[in-house]
Amino acid sequence: MVNAEEGIVGKTGRRPGTSTTRQEIVAAAAGSFSSNGYDGTSLRQVAADAGVDPALVRRFFGNKDQLFSAVVAEVFQPDRTVVTLLDGPRSSLGRRLLRYVFDLLGDVDSPGPLLGVIRSAATNEHAASQVREFLAADLLVKLVRALGMDHPDLRATLTASQLVGLAIARYAVRAEALVMADPDELADWIAPTLQRYLTGRAPKRST
Template sequence: MTTRAARPGRRPGGPDTRGEILRAARESFADKGFSATSLRGIAREAGVDAALVHHYFDSKDELFIESMALPVDPRQIAARIMDGPPEELGRRIATVFLGVWESPDGQQRMKAIFRSVVSSDAVARIMREGVGQMIIQPVSRSLDAPDAHLRVSLAATQLIGVAMARYLVELEPVASTDLTTLIDRLAPVLQLHLTG
């Protein structure tokens, strides 16, 4: 009976290969940030062939979304925000962003992400780069203004503040105000940042 010699090179996919890829991705995003992370580098860290990473994940964006346990795909968020007339952009942004927080699963994940962002410089950098590239940049490009990036960033700060007050600090009456009223109050302020 002949025994096969072990083949050199990367190991093939195993029972938790996907988990190993996600672990390596989280570490790489934390150490290097979104921009400097590559799928090949993640494959190297996970000890698998790069083709296996592509087998499980279509792109670096998808791997980022899953490794960070985001409750929604930021690319879909950007598409929903940009789908409509410019004069309703503030309302769409408020509706989409707060809609993510209003679902029980979304709220749980977003709370975890926000708490991680404020307690870890690495997580803050990852989120800033990843979400910036997938949401803030495309929305900025859709505005016809020389300072579009600043405008969208100011709208984001407004939303982050409201989310912190409503869902984490539970500041009253913001925490108990019904969602429609909250969106009605936020939409014009966001619109002013974006197109005013």
């Protein structure tokens, strides 16, 4: 008896769903969002890039919004990332966080999937809401709360604004000074600001 996935392959000659197919689709989608943005990405193109039938993409993810959500979850992996970032001296957390983001962004001339996620968030509300949820709420707020700091939402949002601004300025706008600077040099400038947002004393408001 031929199952639904075998029927798809029988008609199209493309691979059925396997234990790795879902990850391959997510990887293809991440590449498409990075190259084409949210509006320029289609399920059909992602399916072609992954070498599967579009029906299989729809079966796994339903629609483009859900596919983008899967890409964002795969990029950030908030629960695992929080544990990793907390593994080290508290005083160097800002630098570890920045290194994590640089790793996701990749080489400035060959960006990784995070840039596509951020670019998509700049033009599409669903994409923006997903980035807010995973970067600020799921990752950074959890990180700040694990540190026992006050104002977790504000600290997380300020940190996110610094990281997103850096990603856009260096990788999308390609501001020359940022492009030419070595990541370690940038870390010397930026990590103290991230550290202050994450663990510094909250400013006192004048009465």
